[in-house]
Amino acid sequence: MTDLFSKFDPLIQQREQLLATGVTDPYNLVMEKVISPTVAICNGRETILLGTYNYMGMTFDEDVIAAGKDALDKFGSGTTGSRVLNGTYQGHKECEDALKEFYAMDHAMVFSTGYQANLGIISTIAGKGDYVILDIDSHASIYDGCAMGNAEIVAFRHNDVEALEKRLKRLPADAGKLVVLEGVYSMLGDVAPLKEMIRVSKEAGAMVLVDEAHSMGFIGEHGRGVAEAQGVLDDVDFVIGTFSKSVGTVGGFCVSNHPKFEILRLVCRPYVFTASLPPSVVATAATSIRKLMHGSNKRAHLWENSKVLHKGLRDLGFQLGTEEPQSAIIAVIMPDLERGAMMWEALLEEGLYVNLARPPATPAGMTLLRCSLCAEHSIEQVGEILGRFERAGQRVGIIG
């Protein structure tokens, strides 16, 4: 018998080597108690959270929690069915209405996760014989959507407009083409030049999908994302998003003005062949989305936090993923995985949680400490975060 697990041996070995150094397992942390969007108890210690996707701090919003409790009481704990059978409750419709209003678009389709939204939309609209042209640093759910749909995948260099244009020009003029972009790329926290990319895509006759997972709620005047901020939202055919970041719960969605969009509810397998979200989840999502429409003060504070942290880390001597702060994500580049894990642990001992990211999730084989800020971090907390980075960085020898 061939052991089907033997393909994982290199990863098992790498993991064992890392843990043999005595470092805490960075992928096995337990949040013993969550006190607020920015503070939790980890290993018995009060810890500032700087590695969640809770950008707008909605997880503890009083109205959001009340809506969830009310839906739990009135509609029960789950739907036990697909959206196309018994799994569409009033709350799912209200959630889709909230999304349509949030984006000012005609159609909204809620999925059980953002992963499934990408999987479903991409695989359903780009099938055999079609082309998906995507940024090489695209999220796994985008790649998986391409694989599931059997479309030809054409990748171009990260955020490179010229490379995208060149690839598009090489494709047959009459072939179906879907260009898939992200507003914010989550590893380095950098923003895509959507305006230019969408222009060259449209010139080549392609449809455009933008995943705004890390920008919804925060970037753009109304929090609609990078396409809004760059004034090109009207040219985007499909916006994909998630409830697991700024919205503060779980779920995914696609919004669009395409006149035939609703047919997707019958043909999109990751929408049809899975249970719908529990009533409490769609109620929290709808309430959160409606509150995010009026979140401009929070958005301004989050930008302030991002700028202060970026400048502070840079002044301390850390190497960062972007020259300027472009989003709520600030990536600190580590020399290698071992020292990255040591720094991650030193920060945890200081009472600061960040994400340790490593290949294959990261670009160019980098090990990153990814910091994601929250609108609920006070400016004092950001100061405290910088102090903890300084102490840990000196202890591990990352900065002088």
Ligand SMILES: Cc1ncc(COP(=O)(O)O)c(C=O)c1O
């Ligand atoms: C760009 C992007 N798209 C989609 C997703 C999937 O979102 P979800 O957590 O709702 O499955 C993520 C999650 O990390 C993401 O970063």
